[in-house]
Amino acid sequence: MRSALLILSFWALPWVAGAQASQEPQSSEPAPAEPSAPAMGHHEHGAMAHEAAPSSEPMSMSGIPMMRNASGTAWQPDASPHAGLHWSAAGWDFMFHGLLFGGYDWQSGSRGGHEPVGIGWLMLMADHDVGPGRFGARVMLSPEPFTAQHHGGYPLLLQTGETYQGEPLHDRQHPHDLFMEVAATYTQTLSRDWGFQLYAAPAGEPALGPVAFPHRLSASSDPLAVIGHHWEDSTHISFGVLTAGLFTPMAKLEASWFNGREPDENRKDFDLRKLDSYSLRLSINPAHEVSAQLSYGYLPSHDALHPDEPLHRMTASAMYHRPFGSDGHWATTAVLGHNVEGDHGGSNAFLLETNLDLDGRNVVFGRAEYVQKTGHDLVLPEPLDEERFGVSNLVLGYLRNFEPLGPVLPGVGVRAAVNLVPSALESTYGSRTPVGGMVYLRLASAPMQHSGHMAH
Numbered sequence: 048m049r050s051a052l053l054i055l056s057f058w059a060l061p062w063v064a065g066a067q068a069s070q071e072p073q074s075s076e077p078a079p080a081e082p083s084a085p086a087m088g089h090h091e092h093g094a095m096a097h098e099a100a101p102s103s104e105p106m107s108m109s110g111i112p113m114m115r116n117a118s119g120t121a122w123q124p125d126a127s128p129h130a131g132l133h134w135s136a137a138g139w140d141f142m143f144h145g146l147l148f149g150g151y152d153w154q155s156g157s158r159g160g161h162e163p164v165g166i167g168w169l170m171l172m173a174d175h176d177v178g179p180g181r182f183g184a185r186v187m188l189s190p191e192p193f194t195a196q197h198h199g200g201y202p203l204l205l206q207t208g209e210t211y212q213g214e215p216l217h218d219r220q221h222p223h224d225l226f227m228e229v230a231a232t233y234t235q236t237l238s239r240d241w242g243f244q245l246y247a248a249p250a251g252e253p254a255l256g257p258v259a260f261p262h263r264l265s266a267s268s269d270p271l272a273v274i275g276h277h278w279e280d281s282t283h284i285s286f287g288v289l290t291a292g293l294f295t296p297m298a299k300l301e302a303s304w305f306n307g308r309e310p311d312e313n314r315k316d317f318d319l320r321k322l323d324s325y326s327l328r329l330s331i332n333p334a335h336e337v338s339a340q341l342s343y344g345y346l347p348s349h350d351a352l353h354p355d356e357p358l359h360r361m362t363a364s365a366m367y368h369r370p371f372g373s374d375g376h377w378a379t380t381a382v383l384g385h386n387v388e389g390d391h392g393g394s395n396a397f398l399l400e401t402n403l404d405l406d407g408r409n410v411v412f413g414r415a416e417y418v419q420k421t422g423h424d425l426v427l428p429e430p431l432d433e434e435r436f437g438v439s440n441l442v443l444g445y446l447r448n449f450e451p452l453g454p455v456l457p458g459v460g461v462r463a464a465v466n467l468v469p470s471a472l473e474s475t476y477g478s479r480t481p482v483g484g485m486v487y488l489r490l491a492s493a494p495m496q497h498s499g500h501m502a503h
């Protein structure tokens with residue numbers, strides 16, 4: 048109950064900003080596809096734009112649709128729906144969006160648990176032309192330190208990663224930090240086909256892994272985390288990130304230098320530390336509906352409990368987004384994550400998830416994961432410490448959206464999961480098929496309104 052109230056009051060905050068924006072006169076005509084970058088002429092820009100891109104899409108730099116920008120500096124397919132509030136004031140373009148879940152999480156067995164939880168994030172972005180380029184600032188906050196903090200996180204069978212009271216956390220997902228992202232970007236086109244981007248963040252996401260699950264459209268109806276998080280996209284909150292990227296309309300190559308240490312148990316501060324890790328990522332958007340990436344990261348001391356164990360991470364992922372029917376949308380993501388950690392050798396995580404919005408109202412979603420976790424990861428008794436177990440997680444859910452309330456799209460949903468564990472873990476989990484579920488209220492950003500977008 049308290050979580051639900053907190054979640055709701057969290058929304059009220061930006062709603063003040065939202066109300067201001069929605070008071071502005073709404074243009075009945077769709078916003079023209081004009082580049083926000085002054086460095087390029089409109090015609091020139093048009094020639095560079097992705098062939099398949101519908102002309103009604105707002106563009107950012109180098110003919111890249113604004114909708115391609117996902118979490119951190121990651122790309123998603125151009126064919127992504129617009130959601131959020133967008134307004135302009137004093138030469139700045141603002142965007143506000145968010146995704147919040149409040150509900151009751153229940154996981155079976157002695158390693159499970161049940162409690163009310165609040166999960167999600169809110170984000171404000173501001174952009175302004177600076178010299179020949181474009182400056183951007185963003186702040187993303189999460190309510191989870193207040194709404195998902197009991198016993199170090201919310202119940203989620205087979206989840207591992209980070210700590211609680213100095214011990215490794217297991218079968219719970221740690222809350223995301225209050226400051227999920229505080230970042231500045233600078234983007235500039237160099238020529239018709241080239242541009243570069245710089246990203247600096249005391250809290251932010253290095254160029255490693257796919258679009259992080261809390262920000263993936265294919266995961267946007269599912270409140271709970273992926274159990275392969277610490278193989279795939281767990282670095283999305285790193286306290287100290289510098290990224291430089293070079294991009295064309297179709298590809299982006301980025302390098303990051305960052306603090307690879309996982310956030311500590313105080314979820315309300317900045318865990319700044321030396322930048323000891325690096326990563327490389329190649330992103331490709333070969334078609335309007337497709338985005339793929341390949342990345343590698345070296346984190347010499349990611350785990351506070353084992354500061355001498357280096358981690359090498361490799362990830363590959365692909366996303367496919369397309370409209371469905373007249374008002375729906377279909378988003379699918381596949382991810383492969385590979386960790387080589389200390390002396391534990393290599394381990395893999397596979398994920399396939401999909402979100403099918405049938406008509407703007409009814410959404411069905413699902414996820415399948417297979418992850419190799421050690422007894423050490425799962426915090427099993429000593430003799431099993433170095434043993435490796437293949438565990439799986441199958442999720443199916445349904446979300447029903449209602450009429451938007453101003454900038455907020457409310458909905459109610461249910462999510463059911465069955466986990467598959469090997470027989471060696473049967474006694475630990477009380478079953479070879481432990482289950483979990485959640486019923487929830489979801490507040491998402493309503494489809495985007497371009498109020499005052501073209502003011503400059």
Ligand SMILES: [Cu+2]
Pocket residue numbers: 223276280281283
């Ligand atoms: Cu996370």
